[in-house]
Amino acid sequence: MRFPKRLQPLIDDGLIDEVLRQLMSGKEATVYVVRCGDEIRCAKIYKEAHNRSFKKAVQYQEGRKGRNSRRSRAMEKGSKFGRDQQEQAWQNTEVDALYRLANAGVRVPKPYGCFDGVLLMELITDDEGQVAPRLNDVDMTAELAAEDHATLMKYVMRMLCAGLVHGDLSEFNVLVDDYGPVIIDLPQVVDAAANNNAFTMLERDVNNMTTYYGQFAPELLGSKYAKEMWSLYEEGGLHPDVELTGLFEESMEAADVDLVMQEIKAAFAEEQERLERIREG
Numbered sequence: 001m002r003f004p005k006r007l008q009p010l011i012d013d014g015l016i017d018e019v020l021r022q023l024m025s026g027k028e029a030t031v032y033v034v035r036c037g038d039e040i041r042c043a044k045i046y047k048e049a050h051n052r053s054f055k056k057a058v059q060y061q062e063g064r065k066g067r068n069s070r071r072s073r074a075m076e077k078g079s080k081f082g083r084d085q086q087e088q089a090w091q092n093t094e095v096d097a098l099y100r101l102a103n104a105g106v107r108v109p110k111p112y113g114c115f116d117g118v119l120l121m122e123l124i125t126d127d128e129g130q131v132a133p134r135l136n137d138v139d140m141t142a143e144l145a146a147e148d149h150a151t152l153m154k155y156v157m158r159m160l161c162a163g164l165v166h167g168d169l170s171e172f173n174v175l176v177d178d179y180g181p182v183i184i185d186l187p188q189v190v191d192a193a194a195n196n197n198a199f200t201m202l203e204r205d206v207n208n209m210t211t212y213y214g215q216f217a218p219e220l221l222g223s224k225y226a227k228e229m230w231s232l233y234e235e236g237g238l239h240p241d242v243e244l245t246g247l248f249e250e251s252m253e254a255a256d257v258d259l260v261m262q263e264i265k266a267a268f269a270e271e272q273e274r275l276e277r278i279r280e281g
Helices: 005-012 057-061 069-077 080-103 142-161 198-214 218-222 225-235 257-280
Strands: 018-025 029-036 039-046 111-115 118-122 174-177 180-183
Touching: 005 039, 005 118, 018 039, 029 118, 080 111, 080 118, 142 180, 142 198, 142 218, 142 225, 198 218, 198 225
Parallel strands: none
Antiparallel strands: 018 029, 029 039, 039 118, 111 118, 174 180
């Protein structure tokens, strides 16, 4: 079959033995099913920046650190070298995230390396060897929806423990095999500590998944997992084995403006007295 020229170097180097078929084409990449020796894997070919339709990429890249100052300066200036480095950083982010999340106990495809803009990784299949469907193509009982939702909330929480937020999580970025959900598509993952939009993205990820599973199990719709996770994260109480409840009681206490103003005036008066004593002394 015909296949993109960007796969040829991997074939020449023996990393891929045969290109079997195209699996999908998305907003930032096209994925092919390939044979590597006796294993069937997938090759994700990243689209170049001008061909990607991923919105608000700058928002996702906030807080990402370059490995050296020359690269960082070039990326900021937008030079050709900088654009190349930015593309490499975009691709390497997903590879790094896959390794980090697998170590954190999150189900993600196993990566085998990124080679000139081609990510070679595990193909998620069912027990019969068929490609696992996306979540949006799966019907389920209320019981299974509640079970898989709880699993995904645990994965999102473990991602946050690892300092990461998916940033684009939805029923289109989750596969379902015989063992449950698998999270995919991570080039836009954000640094929870360094990105000012991290909580907003976390809340959107959680709400997307809750809304989807809520179609089958409506009792999930009132849960507040994102706020619960983030509160624990900010307090330093989040760890991979935390038992989430989905409950979160938001503070309803309004600030006592009069009391705050009184404290400010008292502090000002005290400072004035101190300055007066200095002048008199």
